[in-house]
Amino acid sequence: MKPPKENPVLWNINGYQLQINHPNKLYWPEDKISKLALLTYYKEMAATLLPYFKNRPVTLHYFPRGIHNFSFYRRNFDQKTNSPIQTVDYQEVSQDKTIQLPLIHTEEGLLWLVSKGCIEFHLWSAKAIDFLHPDMAIFDLDIGNNTPFNKVLKAALVTRDYLKKQGIVVYPKTTGGTGIHLYVPIKPIYDFKTVRMWVKSVGGRLSKMYPELVTTEKSGRKTHQGNRVTIDYSQNSIGRNTAAPYTVRAYRLAPVSTPLHWYEVEKGGFKPTDFNLKNLPARIAKEGDLFEGTLKNQQQLPVE
DNA sequence: GGCCGGC
DNA sequence: GCCGGCCAACGCTTT
DNA sequence: AAAGCG
Ligand SMILES: [Mn+2]
Ligand SMILES: [Mn+2]
Numbered sequence: 187m188k189p190p191k192e193n194p195v196l197w198n199i200n201g202y203q204l205q206i207n208h209p210n211k212l213y214w215p216e217d218k219i220s221k222l223a224l225l226t227y228y229k230e231m232a233a234t235l236l237p238y239f240k241n242r243p244v245t246l247h248y249f250p251r252g253i254h255n256f257s258f259y260r261r262n263f264d265q266k267t268n269s270p271i272q273t274v275d276y277q278e279v280s281q282d283k284t285i286q287l288p289l290i291h292t293e294e295g296l297l298w299l300v301s302k303g304c305i306e307f308h309l310w311s312a313k314a315i316d317f318l319h320p321d322m323a324i325f326d327l328d329i330g331n332n333t334p335f336n337k338v339l340k341a342a343l344v345t346r347d348y349l350k351k352q353g354i355v356v357y358p359k360t361t362g363g364t365g366i367h368l369y370v371p372i373k374p375i376y377d378f379k380t381v382r383m384w385v386k387s388v389g390g391r392l393s394k395m396y397p398e399l400v401t402t403e404k405s406g407r408k409t410h411q412g413n414r415v416t417i418d419y420s421q422n423s424i425g426r427n428t429a430a431p432y433t434v435r436a437y438r439l440a441p442v443s444t445p446l447h448w449y450e451v452e453k454g455g456f457k458p459t460d461f462n463l464k465n466l467p468a469r470i471a472k473e474g475d476l477f478e479g480t481l482k483n484q485q486q487l488p489v490e
Numbered sequence: 491g492g493c494c495g496g497c
Numbered sequence: 498g499c500c501g502g503c504c505a506a507c508g509c510t511t512t
Numbered sequence: 513a514a515a516g517c518g
Contacts (some may be wrong), residue, residue: 245505253505261505281506326518337501378507
């Protein structure tokens with residue numbers, strides 16, 4: 187007894203005929219969230235999300251059978267099939283190979299990828315075609331499994347306070363997972379190593395000021411940094427990527443990487459899953475797009 | 491989810 | 498025709 | 513040198 191065949195759904199997106207197969211397939215079975223619900227989320231959020239994708243290569247994370255089944259990353263799009271996305275050539279660093287990175291500039295491009303099983307979008311921190319000079323410095327705040335979320339919020343606050351004294355504005359968002367991302371938009375005039383070393387040095391200062399709270403070392407060691415927040419500066423490298431603002435994550439409750447007010451970080455009392463596929467559109471309608479500043483306020487690193 | 495190569 | 502493999506990789510750290 | 517890691 188096969189289940190009755192499910193009819194595809196057709197959406198017309200700016201004149202592009204998008205065919206959605208298995209629209210009712212449950213990508214999040216426990217949460218009863220379907221493929222069509224995921225597409226609906228990205229359709230509602232497209233206008234907010236697309237500016238962050240402009241000219242920025244994206245690494246895709248696909249889960250074509252839902253969040254509990256196999257997944258794969260994809261960042262190379264050989265431009266042969268008729269696809270509604272653009273690509274840009276990229277010469278890999280340690281392979282002698284040129285690949286074509288996807289650029290998502292349209293709603294139909296975004297939804298086409300989702301219709302093929304993509305759930306998560308991860309962005310590079312440099313734009314095409316100057317891949318050597320990032321326009322974001324990213325403080326990737328990571329914690330282990332038994333560290334409370336409010337500790338990573340504390341670390342975010344001391345990072346903000348430290349940088350504020352240097353006149354630098356920082357934008358926070360949830361990752362959708364257990365950590366926090368802090369973005370410092372910068373002029374694309376520094377190479378990755380410079381940005382990476384700057385983030386590392388800020389992390390180093392903070393670890394001296396708050397040794398129980400912050401470290402820049404990976405927390406594999408058994409003794410020592412058990413419950414500290416790691417500032418993972420290595421994220422600031424060419425070809426590395428970070429969960430995009432407003433991307434859905436393939437975790438229980440379909441959390442979304444959500445830009446925050448600083449007063450929300452100060453107040454705490456929330457979980458990352460409180461910001462999710464179901465409630466993000468309403469939050470944006472009410473609060474607006476809290477990451478807009480990252481598109482405009484390109485700063486310079488302090489001279490020291 | 492879909493392409494591609496081997497059988 | 499069908500099946501299985503494949504779809505990421507930079508810069509560090511550890512072994 | 514190779515493997516592991518986020
Ligand atoms: Mn992280
Ligand atoms: Mn990390």
